[in-house]
Amino acid sequence: MTERAGFGERLATAFAERGRLCVGIDPHAELLERWGLPDTAEGAREFGLRVVGAAAGRAGIVKPQVAFYERHGAAGYAALERVLAEARDAQLVVIADAKRGDIGTSVAAYGEAWLTPGSPLEADAMTISAYQGLGSIEPVRRQAEAAGKGLLVLAATSNPEARPIQGAVLQESSRAGATVAGAIVSGVSAWNRETAAPSGIGSMGVVIGATVDLVAAGIEAATDASGPALPVLAPGFGHQGAEPADFRRIFGSLAEGVIVSESRSVLAAGPDGIADEILRRLDLVGAARG
Numbered sequence: 001m002t003e004r005a006g007f008g009e010r011l012a013t014a015f016a017e018r019g020r021l022c023v024g025i026d027p028h029a030e031l032l033e034r035w036g037l038p039d040t041a042e043g044a045r046e047f048g049l050r051v052v053g054a055a056a057g058r059a060g061i062v063k064p065q066v067a068f069y070e071r072h073g074a075a076g077y078a079a080l081e082r083v084l085a086e087a088r089d090a091q092l093v094v095i096a097d098a099k100r101g102d103i104g105t106s107v108a109a110y111g112e113a114w115l116t117p118g119s120p121l122e123a124d125a126m127t128i129s130a131y132q133g134l135g136s137i138e139p140v141r142r143q144a145e146a147a148g149k150g151l152l153v154l155a156a157t158s159n160p161e162a163r164p165i166q167g168a169v170l171q172e173s174s175r176a177g178a179t180v181a182g183a184i185v186s187g188v189s190a191w192n193r194e195t196a197a198p199s200g201i202g203s204m205g206v207v208i209g210a211t212v213d214l215v216a217a218g219i220e221a222a223t224d225a226s227g228p229a230l231p232v233l234a235p236g237f238g239h240q241g242a243e244p245a246d247f248r249r250i251f252g253s254l255a256e257g258v259i260v261s262e263s264r265s266v267l268a269a270g271p272d273g274i275a276d277e278i279l280r281r282l283d284l285v286g287a288a289r290g
């Protein structure tokens, strides 16, 4: 196994060499049909491998949506293992969109699954939920740091129904007065400042939808520009309405670490059109190059 740089460093290289587009791998039933593939684990594997083939040498980052493999049970996991391995062999930065979360040894087991070098489901980073408290995911933070992996903690997700909970104001804590989303951004930013970041981008990051108003969500107030840039996985571009070319305006002082994530808007191009669509979407985020 060849030695890979840490997540933040790999992200910085991907941004510089390939741009910020992250191609989602979401083999849901409708897309599989459009791609002429069966709605089975084999279909999901073939879909994922073709997306990886189209992304390799064009985009720098892919994000398999774990749920679409999990729904096929053990065979789906075998398919996902293959897609993850091919993506990593193709030198893509791989973000497993697993949205796991729990406490103690249970959350640590999730970390082992997705972030251990050499594990069957190894990715470069995973999405994780801190709904049980930021401290509950501390074991995975330690695993990620030890293995040079990344964590992307859900802060303000792209779906509008998240707003009442993620925008709720904390009453009793060291962050009283902050929104839940803002507190997560501040807490993860503090972790990120502690990670070694030779590239200027850290490895501890957050998920913030491109559809979110950062001021209303209490995130702007929580942003601290010191230290390495905070990785921000940003779904909500493309099919959900946000324009990739607008990412700097949308994210302001967080823009440096933004990963522009798109699934359906790219995948809808089908197997024959996806390579060109990736190049077209990369151009839309073109201001991000360099």
Ligand SMILES: O=c1ccn([C@@H]2O[C@H](COP(=O)(O)O)[C@@H](O)[C@H]2O)c(=O)[nH]1
Binding pocket: 024, 026, 065, 097, 156, 157, 158, 159, 207, 208, 209, 235, 236, 237, 238, 239, 240, 261, 262, 263, 264, 265
């Ligand atoms: O806040 C979030 C977090 C994750 N997602 C996931 O991203 C993709 C979005 O797909 P599109 O087709 O580009 O809308 C999908 O896998 C979601 O589960 C998100 O949308 N919002």
